[in-house]
Amino acid sequence: MKKILVYGYGNPGRQDDGLGVHCAKRVKEWAEKHFPEAIDVDMNYQLNIEDAEKISHYDEVIFADASAEDIIEFAFTTLKPSKAQLEFSMHAMAPAYVLYLCHTLFGKQPKSHLLHIRGYEWGMKEELTGKAKQNLDKSFRAVTMLLTNYLSDN
């Protein structure tokens, strides 16, 4: 059976920055009911070097993150490994960089995707903004539908 990891990251204490984590929590609840053997869920404040080892154990990985970019509601894209480290904040890593590191250090390259969910405010609050909540609902429905189709076919 194919093993899938859904990995949400961000700081839920920074409003919409926590969208990836909120999404992962909901996927976790859903996966435990429907695909407990096939789907693992993890979450953290940010991606880091040890995640390169973690993803090496999976066939497919979905990274879920908040986005401040001008996208409509959410975007689901395929990731390619990249050594371009765009984030200069030194402990934060881009998912493409984690993927590159995974391949370089552990010789594995799981098929990886990035779920970007549009966020709007980034202050020190727990609660998501109203629009971000709507985007979370829609992205959750989309990702669970994709996972269901994928696991039915495999």
Added chain:
Amino acid sequence: MSKKITIEPVTRVEGHGKVTIQLNDNHEVIDSRLHIVEFRGFERFVQGRPYWEAPVLVQRLCGICPVSHHIAAAKALDVIVGAGDGDGLTAVGEKMRRLMHYGQFFQSHVLHFFHLSSPDFLFGIDGDPAMRNIIGIAMTNKELAVQGVMMRKFGQEVIRLTAGKKIHGTGAIPGGINKNLSIAECDELLKGPDPLNADKMVEWSLSALEFFKNYHKQNHTKVDDFASFPSNHLSLVRKDGALDIYHGVLRAVDANGKRILDDVDYHEYYNYIEEEVKTWSYMKFPYLKHLGKEKGWYRVGPLARLNTCDFIPAPLAQKEFEEFKAYTHGKPNNMSLHYHWARLIEVLHSAEVIRDLLHDPDLQNDDLVVKVKGEKKHEGIGVIEAPRGTLFHHYKIDDNDLITMANLIVSTTNNNEPMNRSVASTARAFMNEHETITEPMMNAVEVAIRAYDPCLSCATHALGQMPLEMTILGPDGHVLDHKMKD
């Protein structure tokens, strides 16, 4: 007439900062500044919140060292709920917090060394920028890179098991902790499959130290002379003078080793430490009150800790400590790049402490919170040694248990003045009499700052992400050169 060179942000440093170097007509460095330009508003944010929320709330500062803030806040609240002055917890309460804290120390130091600093040692500060990162290490020394990844993973596992979860962990609560560690959980870390076990972590910590010492042996002049300047050093030490990152008294020594703060109670830190505000930075400049702004600034962090403590209560780290002290004939070590040496000794120390704590049966005790408490107070102060240095949390509450005042002096803020001086020292060494800026010059300044492992996100509470930008301004203020990295 003068020229101004601006480097922003500092790569591979938490958050971001901007470095300005002022040259005169002869292209000599006459001034330098590390600007921190993000607004710091966290203290105001917690006002009005119930005090028991603080240990979880403070983790919102940033996701880089949440455990340090979590524990410092919990220590302050121990005082408020009448659970002693930082040493009044049950055995399991204190040991679980220590285990969590050493786990954080281990992973934080490992990440800094393997991911951020070792590229400078492997490739040199004038090496190819494309290689000076963990990918470069992976391509030239895969074993070292894998070790870094797995050591970091081990530290994260220690945190997960002690804090309960990775995000907004709730392990430490006022007066104690909310979980103990089962024998099975201890075994997970003690007897995990290679390499994820405590013995392997001790072994790899020793080999990381050897890696640094070999480099130092071959490049001792370069390492020793880089941003070397006398300073005071401050940290917590245990009451008997041992290195202790969880609890103790405040000690400071000057550049020659003379005690200038003699094991004072940290609950009175405000009697000894003051913070200066400068218009060009949001980060304050702390100093020892009795010595004044000019003479009272100090370093904190690994180098300072090994300069203030008398010994390390762990056999392998103690042996390394003796070698470290012998290098400067027992005097304080004032060489900025020796932060890395000190940091790796602390990695070894942390691995030893974690291993020993995991064998301690007190971790399975059930008395998680102190039952007999003293009088509730309206004010509490918690101080710990965070990976980057001494961290102060100070809270006041009202009769409704709401926080009315919070003051945080974070490690990076304590290192503000020495980081500025390191920039100045490096700029003079690398930029004097040069009209154009090269990549190695820029990186040299960054190497100097990086030695302190600053967390600018933490010091300023920035979200922190932007490209690297460098600007050179001429004597009349117009832009002579502008470079952007992305």
